Amino acid sequence: MGSRHHVEQIKHGPPLAADVDIRANSRGYAESLDAHDPLRHLRHEFIIPSKADLKRPTLSPTDPQEAHSPPSIYLCGNSLGLQPRKTRQRVSSFLTAWSTKGVTGHFRNHSDSTLPPFMDVDDYAAKLMAPIVGAQEDEVAVMGTLTSNLHLVMAAFYQPTREKYKIMLEGKSFPSDHYAVESQISQHGFDAKDAMIMIEPQDDKAIITTEQILEAIDIHADRTALILLPAIQFYTGQYLDIATITRHAHSKEILIGWDCAHAAGNVGLRLHDWDVDFAVWCNYKYLNSGPGSIGALFVHEKHGRVDMSASTREERYRPRLCGWWGADKQTRFEMDNKFVPRPGAAGYQLSNPSILDLTACIASLEVFHMTSMADLRRKSISLTKYLESLLLRFPIDALPEDKPFTILTPKNSDERGAQLSVRLEPGLLDVILKELDSNGVVVDERKPDVVRIAPAPLYNSFVDVWEFSQIFLEACRKAVKQRES
Ligand SMILES: Cc1ncc(COP(=O)(O)O)c(C=O)c1O
Structure with missing residues (x-):
């Protein structure tokens, strides 16, 4: 293989062997992965839109309660990256x-x-x-x-x-x-x-x-x-x-x-x-x-x-x-x-x-220069592997053939970046997108049946990925039920 594979002799993600499946499906496990993430401080360099920000028909909040809204689950850095906090200050200085x-x-x-x-x-x-x-x-x-x-x-x-x-x-x-x-x-x-x-x-x-x-x-x-x-x-x-x-x-x-x-x-x-x-x-x-x-x-x-x-x-x-x-x-x-x-x-x-x-x-x-591409890539491989593992193994008692989707992206981390492309069975996309949207999840769709999910290692956390997997799999169940009814 090419020299890329030499450079990226990466430790492949968190321990996700079968015996840790139950733990891996818990929020606590995701939190512990975040606690051990050496790049976790970089998330604070970004403005993460809150769930209320995304829902509101205006740019600025009108209700003070919105200050307590949790951050959205933004997994769309493959389409449009989030705004670094420095941007406003640097642009203002230029002006x-x-x-x-x-x-x-x-x-x-x-x-x-x-x-x-x-x-x-x-x-x-x-x-x-x-x-x-x-x-x-x-x-x-x-x-x-x-x-x-x-x-x-x-x-x-x-x-x-x-x-x-x-x-x-x-x-x-x-x-x-x-x-x-x-x-x-x-x-x-x-x-x-x-x-x-x-x-x-x-x-x-x-x-x-x-x-x-x-x-x-x-x-x-x-x-x-x-x-x-x-x-x-x-x-x-x-x-x-x-x-x-x-x-x-x-x-x-x-x-x-x-x-x-x-x-x-x-x-x-x-x-x-x-x-x-x-x-x-x-x-x-x-x-x-x-x-x-x-x-x-x-x-x-x-x-x-x-x-x-x-x-x-x-x-x-x-x-x-x-x-x-x-x-x-x-x-x-x-x-x-x-x-x-x-x-x-x-x-x-x-x-x-x-x-x-x-x-x-x-x-x-x-912001990139606060770390290195090698460190970012290491975290990215872990995040994406974690996402893949949650999508494929959850719920633990379900058979793989019960899942109404397949992952198009290669399994080998050397053959993919942050993004996983998930192809849904026909007729599920609209319901799933609606569910994701109403839960403050941002991913990107390619009609007729693909969603692209991209955890960005600069600002996404393992908890983001875990929360996404819960909402997404629940949305899948709902969409299948509606299709069958
Ligand atoms: C793979 C790829 N090539 C080309 C483009 C076009 O980019 P631009 O509109 O900046 O020219 C895009 C835009 O998303 C893209 O994803």
Whole structure:
């Protein structure tokens, strides 16, 4: 297996052997797991909406009694991460910098600011982001949004010829990735029906095996210009073996990029060591930077080199779509229209980024820097295993076939992140969602029958997972009863 599995020699979760089943199904057991969790203090870095917050039709409370409402059970960090407490303070500080310094804020340091001058904030964000995805500092740019960044990197990395023009992706890829690939192919004058190679899952569980991907690469190598795959598949939560697949693509001289939307801040990526050509991600899921917030991209150092003394443009730097913010910082303001890119991922930037967005992203990255991805991943594996175990073993006297759902996500912790995708039997989803909602549980649904449940190790507790399992299993029973009546 790839080097990822080496790094993540993790102790697999709390003791959940058969003899502790009864204890594991108790709240007290979940509380004891929380009491021994070395990362439990990080939950206080976040604002967890209360159950009353979620129910209320207004933003602000109207009834003082609501102050006593318990926190919701928020297991939806795979869709939108919660707000770090630091965000409001950091954004407010930025607003003060703007209001008191105007344009001079671009260039000057201020002793009471947590940010560098506006024009250097992007570099600061990249520095904080790099260790989260296993990159060198200059291989990351915090910029744009996922889909627009995907177009930018494809403009640089998809250079089709008459012979090699196809793009390989998975058949169930996120629609935006599908559209981006399809439109890039059309822009180059090829027929998307012919040029898109889709790897389809072979089983009902929607999992694609590494062997299947390697085989598809072998079969289509002669015609394939680029591969784009998800690090973690959004629907099933499957974590692909990036190291092995990337190595194999390179052995066939094919460039490969990864959509890390569901992986960044979730699993211990090592984009540099795995020799990934490029990657893109958003920062509003596990990276808690706010809805639609600024995204990021990774470009391996070998694709970010700049040598202006070389004789051809291709040798000077990788051809790309250019903008002034990707230009050398020393000459950026000379306005001489002679584009010299910054080395690294920063040279792929187009516009000056929103400092408001970057501020929110940095506030969240500061929380990540209170721990490490290795420690977060260790807790995440435990939380998700605990969730799985409660779903599969409860109630103790029930037979596995009595449960009206199956878990689509791979069982092996090396092949998944925080998320479990649960497929319900037909006709149960609506009742179950209603029950979850009325009990202050937030998960995410994929119609017609899948719920995705993602305990985020920064702010979710073992008690969250235990409470969820009780409410969810009760909701299942109710839904089955209603279906049968
Ligand atoms: C896997 C995946 N790719 C792409 C996107 C699109 O992201 P954006 O809207 O930030 O471009 C998402 C959004 O949720 C996603 O989950």
